[in-house]
Each structure stands twice: as C-alpha cells, then as structure tokens.
Amino acid sequence: MKLLRTFYEQATVAVARQLLGTYLVRVHSQGITVGKIVETEAYVGPDDKASHASRGRTPRSAIMFGPAGYAYVYLIYGFHHCLNVVTEPEGYPAAVLIRAVEPVEGVEVMRARRRTPGARSLTNGPGKLCQAFAIDRSFNGADMSGDVLFVEDRREPPPDIVATTRVGIDFAGPWKDKPWRFYIRGHAGVSKR
DNA sequence: CAAGAGATCATCT
C-alpha cells in the first residue's frame, strides 16, 4: 500500500524510522525502478543547525515549511542531488533524507544511469540513489502520494534499527550529536557503518 | 583498505 500524507505528518523521527524497510518506487518511461529503503536521516524543526531550515524560510527551504508528503530535492557540492520527504504539519520545517536503498527492481536501468557497474554501490548513498532513480531538481515540490515517485509499505516485519549520528554536518554544533540517522542493522546497502 | 584531493554550481551573505 502507498504511504500517504497522514503517514508523513507524523513526528519526523518516527517517519524516518518507519520508512526503513519500505520501498521507494520511481515510474519512468525507461522502466520502473524500486529500492528498499535501508538508511534515513531526520532534519527536525527551525533550530536544527544541520537543517537547511535553520536560517529561516528562504526560497530553497520554503518547501520544508509546507505540508507533508512532498519531495525536497536539492543539488549539493555542485554535483549530486539529495531526496527528502517533507514531514510534520504545515508551518513546521522538517524532512527525512533518504540516504540509501537496496536495488530491488529495474537494476539494469539503474546500472545504465550510474558510472560504476558494481551492483553493491548502485544506490548506497544519497547522491547515488538519485542518479540511479533519475531524480533531479525537477522533483522539488513533487507530490509523493502521486503516481511517479512514491513509497510503498509491503507490510514486512519491522527491521532491527540502529540509531546514530548524522553524516557530513560537523558544522552543526551541538546538533551534530543528535542520533537522528537510522539504518537497518547489518544491512550491506548502508552508506557507512 | 584508508586517506586525500578534486570536481562544480545553486544558494545565501
């Protein structure tokens, strides 16, 4: 079953944890790609110094202030796109970054879009999975309850979750120590242990 | 296997 707005309106950390073990689906004319979500990070509220929303509402961060269930996609380091889903009620800026998935369907399409053919490194990082799933800035603001990009809950038993600190945010002061990165314990598709 | 450099641009100051 497809995850809808009511799911994403929950507390961000709860959404980040519950997304583990669900399936990211991308419908494209080249073929459908599906990946099991194995790693996420939560960016929570106006005070989280690691979050793009910590400097208030800007043209870029405005989407995080909006209603839940929409995609927030941005370009980082001039090269890579990162995919987030906006969470919590409208007016409260928060989102979940999808950091890694395990390729499930459409592996050949993913391989064609990626540089390295190594199956294990196709989608084990936020920039990598965006490339493999053909997700770019045109998806910023896209409705993730729609038919092109969405998440499916296939009702599997909940995974064993590891909570640890987020990656690449050393500048965030006390907020860098928040245990808001989550991944499935022991899973090979995680970007970093 | 680990560490480091370089690539490159939208966004905010």
Place this chain on the structure above:
DNA sequence: GATGATCTCTTGA
C-alpha cells in the same frame, strides 16, 4: 564571494 545533508578516482601501504 564562500560554501556545502557527496562521489569517484588516485595514491600508498
């Protein structure tokens, strides 16, 4: 004008 919610390749052990 500075800087990143990263990735890949190269180097050296």
